Amino acid sequence: MKNGVGRHIPKELNPFVNSSDFLNHERRLIDKKKKQSKTVFLNSYKEAFDFCQIKDKDCLSFHHHLRNGDKVLQSVCEAVRNRGLKALHFAPSSIFPSYVGMIDLIKHNQITNIHTNYINGPVARMVSEGHLSGRLVMNTHGGRARAIESGDLKIDVAFLACPTVDKSGNGSGAIGPNACGTLGYAIPDLEYAKKVILVTDHLVDKLEDYQFDGEYVDGVLLVNSIGDAKGIVSGTTEITRDPVGLKIAKDCSVLIKELGLIKDGFSMQTGAGKTSLAVVNDVKQIMKKSSIHGSFASGGITKAYVDMLEECLFEHLYDVQCFDLDAVKSFAKNPNHHAMSSSKYGNPFEQDIIAESLDFVVLGATEIDLNFNVNVTTDSMGYLMGGSGGHSDIAKGADVTIIISPMVKSRIPMIKENVMTVTTPGEDVDIFITERGIAINPKRQDLIDKLKNSNIKIFTMEELLKKTYDMIGVPMSVKTSDQIIGHVVYRDGTVIDLLKKVHDDYIR
Numbered sequence: 001m002k003n004g005v006g007r008h009i010p011k012e013l014n015p016f017v018n019s020s021d022f023l024n025h026e027r028r029l030i031d032k033k034k035k036q037s038k039t040v041f042l043n044s045y046k047e048a049f050d051f052c053q054i055k056d057k058d059c060l061s062f063h064h065h066l067r068n069g070d071k072v073l074q075s076v077c078e079a080v081r082n083r084g085l086k087a088l089h090f091a092p093s094s095i096f097p098s099y100v101g102m103i104d105l106i107k108h109n110q111i112t113n114i115h116t117n118y119i120n121g122p123v124a125r126m127v128s129e130g131h132l133s134g135r136l137v138m139n140t141h142g143g144r145a146r147a148i149e150s151g152d153l154k155i156d157v158a159f160l161a162c163p164t165v166d167k168s169g170n171g172s173g174a175i176g177p178n179a180c181g182t183l184g185y186a187i188p189d190l191e192y193a194k195k196v197i198l199v200t201d202h203l204v205d206k207l208e209d210y211q212f213d214g215e216y217v218d219g220v221l222l223v224n225s226i227g228d229a230k231g232i233v234s235g236t237t238e239i240t241r242d243p244v245g246l247k248i249a250k251d252c253s254v255l256i257k258e259l260g261l262i263k264d265g266f267s268m269q270t271g272a273g274k275t276s277l278a279v280v281n282d283v284k285q286i287m288k289k290s291s292i293h294g295s296f297a298s299g300g301i302t303k304a305y306v307d308m309l310e311e312c313l314f315e316h317l318y319d320v321q322c323f324d325l326d327a328v329k330s331f332a333k334n335p336n337h338h339a340m341s342s343s344k345y346g347n348p349f350e351q352d353i354i355a356e357s358l359d360f361v362v363l364g365a366t367e368i369d370l371n372f373n374v375n376v377t378t379d380s381m382g383y384l385m386g387g388s389g390g391h392s393d394i395a396k397g398a399d400v401t402i403i404i405s406p407m408v409k410s411r412i413p414m415i416k417e418n419v420m421t422v423t424t425p426g427e428d429v430d431i432f433i434t435e436r437g438i439a440i441n442p443k444r445q446d447l448i449d450k451l452k453n454s455n456i457k458i459f460t461m462e463e464l465l466k467k468t469y470d471m472i473g474v475p476m477s478v479k480t481s482d483q484i485i486g487h488v489v490y491r492d493g494t495v496i497d498l499l500k501k502v503h504d505d506y507i508r
Contacts, residue, residue: 030151032191034215039169042197042221045079048159051219052195056086058156061193063186064094064118065161065173065321069231072161072199075223077101080110089113089134091155093144093185093342094389097121098231109133114486115153117141118387127485128383130501136384136486138377138499141185141320142346142355142393143491148188149343152493158193160186161226165200166207169214174332176202178229181301181322181331183211187341190216201226211339233324239281239304240274247435248404249278252362253286255431255438258454259447261360261400262286269299269394270362272323275404279362280304287313298345298354299390301337306330309337318354320345320390346393348491355390355397363391365405365432367419370461372426372441374403375419377488377499380412381478381506382420384499392424393491400447402431413468413475415461420478421488422497437464479503 042048054060062073073092078101080088090102090111095118102123105111113134119127127136139147147153162183163176173183178201190196190212197219198212240246256262262283270276281304287294288311297305298318303326308314310330317337322328331337346355366386367375374395376386395401405414414434430447432439437459440448451458459467486499 030149030192032216033194033196039214039217040219042219045075045221048197048219048221049079049083052157052197054083054085054157057088058085059089059091059154061091061155061158061189062093063160063183063189064092064096065180065183065185065232066178066227066229067094067232068096068098069178069228070096070098070161071225071227072159073099074101076159077105080105084110086110087112089115091115091153093141094118094387095120095123099123106132113137115139115144115147116387117144118389119384120386124384128378128502129507130483130485132485135484136499138387138486138488140346140388140393140489140491141342141390142348142353143489143493144185145188145341145343145345145347146349146491146493148192149347150349155189155193157195157197158186158189159197159199160189160212162198162200162212163226163229164202164204164207165198165212165220166204166210166214168206169198169217169220170207170210171198171200171212171214171217172207172210174209174211174328176200178202178226179328179332180229180232181328182319182339184320184340184345185342187211188343195219197221199223199226229325229328232322232328238274239277242274244406244435245275246278248406248433249275249282251435251438252279252402252404252433253282255433255451255456256283256360256402257286258456259400259450262290262292264292265295266292266359267295267357268297268360268362269358269398271364272300272302273364276362276364277302277304279404280308284308284313298340298358299394301327301330303327306337309334318345346390346397346491348396353397355394358394358398360400360402361394361398362402362404363395365403365414367414367416368403368405368429368432369416369419369426370465372429372432372461373419373422374424374426374429375421377423378421380420382480382500382502383506388423388488392428395424395428396491400430401428402433403429404433407434407436407464407468408472411472413472415465415468417465421499423488425490425496432461432464434464436467439464479505
């Protein structure tokens with residue numbers, strides 16, 4: 001078992017230490033919430049707010065399966081503004097550029113605290129510049145599930161976008177005009193929020209298969225549109241054509257093969273970026289050439305994995321979030337394309353989670369440092385631009401964790417002496433691959449030994465950093481602010497880094 005650690009956070013700077021409201025390292029579960037009476041059908045957000053008796057300081061949660069196409073969070077923001085509610089705690093599983101409705105609410109202290117796993121766009125910029133009066137807590141996908149199920153994150157009302165709902169309050173993401181596929185990130189909210197409102201634009205008499213059990217649903221709000229499912233493909237899902245990216249992908253697949261990781265019954269996960277998808281394609285070709293059949297692939301699923309399932313290269317897909325419309329269609333029709341909750345995906349207090357069954361994972365990085373710590377939360381100036389999501393969940397769980405990145409992006413070096421923000425601790429990272437060399441964490445002597453008789457040359461991180469400096473020179477140091485705006489929380493609830501306001505010199 002990997003042993004993740006981050007920066008040492010002084011107790012006086014960590015308000016969550018010994019606070020049962022935020023941390024509980026013991027395995028415990030609060031009782032799942034079940035509705036007390038028949039599901040109520042609602043006609044407006046106003047009715048929903050009245051029904052749930054939403055008040056100042058309440059915690060409202062949302063999921064992000066519609067990604068940039070979601071309209072539910074936006075509509076709730078409008079209702080909050082109209083009612084003049086104050087000091088709300090928002091807990092969306094992720095925050096995307098389209099969630100601009102949060103901006104005015106933050107400005108006027110109607111939203112004062114945020115829990116999320118990923119944050120990008122205008123809201124991220126606003127929080128980075130210190131405009132959130134409370135704190136931002138950055139969880140992992142599995143860590144968010146842990147926090148909800150243990151009672152550390154208490155949700156008063158969950159507003160859950162649901163593409164299809166039946167008259168018993170059951171909900172499905174597989175069908176409907178805005179089908180988005182799996183709904184894994186919302187399952188903890190469904191089961192543990194004090195009140196649950198399904199928001200849908202497609203009501204049917206009866207669903208035979210569903211992901212949201214009506215037993216946990218208090219109300220169903222029928223609206224004209226929950227959003228636009230095409231917004232789930234806001235990120236790229238195409239294989240890179242960049243020669244640098246293709247070389248990194250090729251080197252990665254060769255390394256994986258040399259380590260003996262591509263074998264019958266193996267399991268894997270990658271990110272959905274262009275270079276990661278090139279790795280998937282290379283692995284696919286190796287599997288076909290050698291007649292290898294894997295057990296499963298997992299994570300946010302794309303067409304690349306759907307194709308491998310349909311070609312019987314993998315027996316199963318375990319999907320917490322569909323990343324494109326091909327994955328949505330596959331989930332609706334293929335019985336071996338399985339939905340999983342974020343808890344089953346990466347909750348460290350759950351039994352037999354998928355993250356700990358992975359043979360290898362291939363992930364990206366915004367920065368990586370000499371100790372193999374990875375940053376995917378902030379950019380080189382300290383602006384929020386992402387977050388762990390499942391990054392540190394699967395980095396911790398997988399037998400071999402590989403980070404891929406070019407040496408330089410836009411004249412900014414990817415290797416640093418120390419990363420700006422620790423998202424995934426170096427203890428959980430095994431290999432770093434760039435177009436100019438491969439480094440293996442010294443703690444993985446077993447991997448180094450396996451490559452002794454191969455043609456793969458291994459560098460130290462210090463040697464790769466020197467190569468970077470030889471290319472572009474030594475970059476200027478970046479100023480940091482003293483004002484704490486939030487915390488990076490590891491999957492088990494440990495605060496592993498502090499988020500600081502962007503230095504005034506860099507605010508743009």
